[in-house]
Amino acid sequence: MCGSPASCIIVRNLVSSQGQTVTKGNDHRIKGGGRPCALCHRRLPLCDSHLLPKGIYRLLRKKATSQGPVHFGDGYSYSTDKQVTDYLLCLDCEARFQRLGEGWVLRQCYRGESRFRLRSTIQSIAPDRQNADIKVYSLTGNPAITPAESEMLIYFAMSVFWRAGVHTWRYEGRRIGIDLGPYLEPMRLYLTGEAAFPPRVILVIRISSLVKLAEFMNAPEGRNENGFHFHSFTIPGLTFLLFVGGWLNEQWFELATAPTPARYVSISPNADITALMNMAAVRKKSA
Numbered sequence: 001m002c003g004s005p006a007s008c009i010i011v012r013n014l015v016s017s018q019g020q021t022v023t024k025g026n027d028h029r030i031k032g033g034g035r036p037c038a039l040c041h042r043r044l045p046l047c048d049s050h051l052l053p054k055g056i057y058r059l060l061r062k063k064a065t066s067q068g069p070v071h072f073g074d075g076y077s078y079s080t081d082k083q084v085t086d087y088l089l090c091l092d093c094e095a096r097f098q099r100l101g102e103g104w105v106l107r108q109c110y111r112g113e114s115r116f117r118l119r120s121t122i123q124s125i126a127p128d129r130q131n132a133d134i135k136v137y138s139l140t141g142n143p144a145i146t147p148a149e150s151e152m153l154i155y156f157a158m159s160v161f162w163r164a165g166v167h168t169w170r171y172e173g174r175r176i177g178i179d180l181g182p183y184l185e186p187m188r189l190y191l192t193g194e195a196a197f198p199p200r201v202i203l204v205i206r207i208s209s210l211v212k213l214a215e216f217m218n219a220p221e222g223r224n225e226n227g228f229h230f231h232s233f234t235i236p237g238l239t240f241l242l243f244v245g246g247w248l249n250e251q252w253f254e255l256a257t258a259p260t261p262a263r264y265v266s267i268s269p270n271a272d273i274t275a276l277m278n279m280a281a282v283r284k285k286s287a
């Protein structure tokens with residue numbers, strides 16, 4: 001069921017104009033005649049695009065027991081099989097996101113106690129820096145990770161933050177999204193390949209230290225922590241933080257994933273414990 005305008009059709013094995021298979025055997029809904037594609041601005045039929053990749057729902061669904069995947073948002077949580085989607089991107093742009101980020105990241109994120117490829121790879125070499133609470137690894141300095149793969153991790157993160165900023169997503173009466181203000185358009189140009197990584201933007205990626213992870217995802221939201229405002233989202237094993245603004249401390253660039261050339265990622269057990277405690281509090285409040 002499309003649940004929206006009559007022009008919506010369900011198709012299978014869609015192939016973009018550049019020859020990429022977009023749907024890979026899954027039913028996919030597309031609709032024409034409405035607004036232009038949010039990324040390329042062309043008037044083309046739009047896909048029923050996901051805020052967070054469909055593959056993550058599948059991954060979480062496999063792991064969840066009696067309930068569906070758990071989503072956490074700004075002060076709420078819910079278990080559901082329903083996905084946050086809307087008609088946003090044309091087939092070419094869906095394929096671009098898949099090819100330049102999502103496919104690789106979904107293979108690398110936490111997929112079970114014995115399968116968390118990205119963490120295994122980064123821990124195969126010594127951290128660049130560490131103290132009692134945090135270990136910082138350079139992706140650039142790791143021979144098992146190519147520069148193109150590091151870029152896919154960054155591209156994926158930026159694509160999700162941009163999706164959350166360019167559109168007001170709705171889910172059961174809630175609005176999901178973040179305000180990226182003047183940083184939204186530079187992010188779009190980065191994602192289309194027309195510009196480099198945007199200025200005055202810092203992306204920080206944290207990798208979970210936990211052996212067994214709670215199966216959840218966290219849609220992009222604005223957060224305040226230690227007096228700073230930033231945006232964040234979580235998929236299994238990976239937390240993405242985005243800082244924007246003219247007030248950014250130059251020192252922060254030194255340990256970031258982007259734009260820092262060393263492409264740092266960090267593992268911090270204390271941060272993981274804090275996140276778990278926050279989740280437990282939200283779950284209790286929502287119960």
Ligand SMILES: [Zn+2]
Nearest residue numbers: 037040090093
């Ligand atoms: Zn497009």
